[in-house]
Amino acid sequence: xxxxxxAATVEALAGRxxxxxxxxxTRVELEHRAASPVGVRVTVTAELEEVDGKRLVFEVExxxxxxxxxxxxxxxxxxxxxxxxxxxxx
Numbered sequence: 552x553x554x555x556x557x558a559a560t561v562e563a564l565a566g567r568x569x570x571x572x573x574x575x576x577t578r579v580e581l582e583h584r585a586a587s588p589v590g591v592r593v594t595v596t597a598e599l600e601e602v603d604g605k606r607l608v609f610e611v612e613x614x615x616x617x618x619x620x621x622x623x624x625x626x627x628x629x630x631x632x633x634x635x636x637x638x639x640x641x
Contacts, residue, residue: 552583552595552622556611559597560626563609574607574628575636581624587615597626605630 557576564574587593593615601608606629613622 552593552613553579553581555593555595555613556581556597556622556624556626559595559611560607560609560628563597563599564607564628568630571633572630573633573636574630576626577606577629578627579624580626581611581622583622585615585619585621587619587621592616593621595622600625 556579560576561574568574593613595611595613597609597611599607600610606627609626609628611622611624611626612620615621
């Protein structure tokens with residue numbers, strides 16, 4: 552669920568960041584509300600709710616193909632310079 556929520560926030564930012572920028576996750580709050588049977592498709596949506604400088608806060612919701620909300624939460628990301636960020640990892 553966490554990986555799906557993170558992917559949804561990255562997708563929500565597609566085409567919205569400047570050249571050379573990326574975002575990194577800094578905080579996640581995720582509430583798993585219901586189980587989904589094996590094989591049921593789950594769709595996660597992310598909506599940008601708050602921008603505070605380089606800090607971005609998303610509300611996420613996971614809904615299965617039966618219409619059940621299986622998870623809700625918040626994901627915070629920070630916009631960073633891609634090259635400087637990657638250089639610090641090496």
